Amino acid sequence: MAPPHDAPSAGELIAAVREFLQGEILPALEGRTRFHGLVAVNVLGMVERELALGPAHQQAHRERLAALGFADDAALAAAIRAGELDDRYAEVKAALLDAVRDKLAVANPGYADS
Structure with missing residues (x-):
C-alpha cells in the first residue's frame, strides 16, 4: 500500500464487502433482489481484479x-480498417488476442478458461 494510505487497501476493502454480500446477504435474498445482489458481487469481483491486474495489463497493452x-487503440483500429496491416496479420492477431485475454482476466476469468 502506498503512503499515505494505511491498510486495508482498496482491494482488500472491496473483497471484504464482496465476501459479506456473498456470504451473509445473498443467501437471504430471492428473485429480482437476489439477481441484483449477484450482479453487485460480480461487479465487485471485477473491480478487485482490475485493481490487481490493471497496471500490468496497461503496461503490456502500451507495449503491444x-x-x-x-x-493508441483508435490509431490501430483505423489502420486495420484501412488495410494497412494486412501483411502483418499474425502479429496483429496475436496482439489482439493478448488484449482480449487481459480483458477477460478482469471481466470474467472463467470464460477464458473454457
Whole structure:
C-alpha cells in the first residue's frame, strides 16, 4: 500500500464487502433482489481484479501497441480498417488476442478458461 494510505487497501476493502454480500446477504435474498445482489458481487469481483491486474495489463497493452507502431487503440483500429496491416496479420492477431485475454482476466476469468 502506498503512503499515505494505511491498510486495508482498496482491494482488500472491496473483497471484504464482496465476501459479506456473498456470504451473509445473498443467501437471504430471492428473485429480482437476489439477481441484483449477484450482479453487485460480480461487479465487485471485477473491480478487485482490475485493481490487481490493471497496471500490468496497461503496461503490456502500451507495449503491444508500440510494437505495432501505434500510440493508441483508435490509431490501430483505423489502420486495420484501412488495410494497412494486412501483411502483418499474425502479429496483429496475436496482439489482439493478448488484449482480449487481459480483458477477460478482469471481466470474467472463467470464460477464458473454457
